[in-house]
Amino acid sequence: MDDHQIWHRRQLLDEAAKGFERNGFSVSLFDDVAQALPFLLQQGESAQTIGFGGSMTLAELGLASRFAAAGKTTLVHGRPGLSAEERRVIMGEQQRCDLFFTSTNAFTLKGHLVNIDATGNRVCAMAFGPRRVIVVAGANKATPDLDSALRRVKEKACPPNARRLNFNTPCAKTGLCSDCNSPDRICRITTIIERNPRATDVHICLINADLGY
Ligand code: SF4
Numbered sequence: 001m002d003d004h005q006i007w008h009r010r011q012l013l014d015e016a017a018k019g020f021e022r023n024g025f026s027v028s029l030f031d032d033v034a035q036a037l038p039f040l041l042q043q044g045e046s047a048q049t050i051g052f053g054g055s056m057t058l059a060e061l062g063l064a065s066r067f068a069a070a071g072k073t074t075l076v077h078g079r080p081g082l083s084a085e086e087r088r089v090i091m092g093e094q095q096r097c098d099l100f101f102t103s104t105n106a107f108t109l110k111g112h113l114v115n116i117d118a119t120g121n122r123v124c125a126m127a128f129g130p131r132r133v134i135v136v137a138g139a140n141k142a143t144p145d146l147d148s149a150l151r152r153v154k155e156k157a158c159p160p161n162a163r164r165l166n167f168n169t170p171c172a173k174t175g176l177c178s179d180c181n182s183p184d185r186i187c188r189i190t191t192i193i194e195r196n197p198r199a200t201d202v203h204i205c206l207i208n209a210d211l212g213y
Contacts, residue, residue: 006208009139012109013206016142019111020204024196027204033061036136036207043134043203044072044099051075051094053102053122056164057136057212063101077121091121100130103212104137105157106149107204113193114149116158118186126202127193133202138211146192154187157213162186 001009010031017027030036040063044050050072052064068074075097077090094100102122106114113135117123126133143149154177162172167184171177177187196202 009142009208012142013139013208015109016107016111017204017206019109020107021111023111023194025111025202025204027206029206029208031208033207033209033211036205037061040101040134040136040205041066041070043132044070047072047098047132049073049075049093049097049099051097051100051125051130053094053100053125054078055101055103055122055136055212056161057103057138058101060211061136063136091119094121094125095129097125097130098132100125100133102126102133102135104135104141105153105213106141106143107135107137108143108145108149110145112146112149113191113204114143114146114153115191115193116153116187117189117191120189123189123191126200127191127197128200130200133200134205135202136205136207136211138207138209140210141212150190158186160213 013029017029020027028039044067050067052058064074064076075090075094077087104113104115115123143152158177159171159175162169167186169182169184170180
């Protein structure tokens with residue numbers, strides 16, 4: 001990206017940050033990952049149990065392994081080798097952790113979080129359960145409004161996610177959503193968080209970088 005694109009994305013993030021603040025969220029904005037990482041690691045210092053929603057953004061940041069190395073109890077349901085029951089238990093524990101990290105499939109410039117989930121552990125924990133939630137999102141997740149956010153999830157997030165998870169869905173083969181009725185369909189729960197949920201402290205961490213899908 002050249003300086004003009006970086007500048008443009010920063011304008012969009014500034015606008016979204018204002019929207020999130022209007023909607024009752026607290027917000028941090030960083031120019032790159034190197035700037036954001038110390039902040040994110042500091043947020044976990046007072047937490048003992050830290051949960052993680054399934055997210056390529058978080059994987060790219062390596063947050064779970066960094067917190068595990070610092071002695072925290074990390075709740076990662078996507079760890080290799082877990083049985084279905086073990087995954088289910090961890091997803092339940094995520095709902096009661098001290099701090100829950102997640103990304104978002106899209107956010108709008110008006111300060112809304114838009115997500116589509118298959119199981120619901122991620123979107124439930126974003127709204128209620130953990131004491132604190134931190135949503136980490138790259139500038140590539142920014143969209144002008146709710147319609148474009150929902151479109152982004154279907155066009156940009158779901159197909160590569162379905163393929164990454166080796167699901168037998170049309171989008172994992174063609175790259176396009178056909179509103180399928182596949183048993184592997186990942187689009188089962190759609191959420192729009194319009195305001196900071198009443199009983200949860202949700203912090204939005206925006207980073208001027210490409211992160212996740
Ligand atoms: S509805 Fe089916 S085809 Fe469309 S994005 Fe979701 S899983 Fe893929």
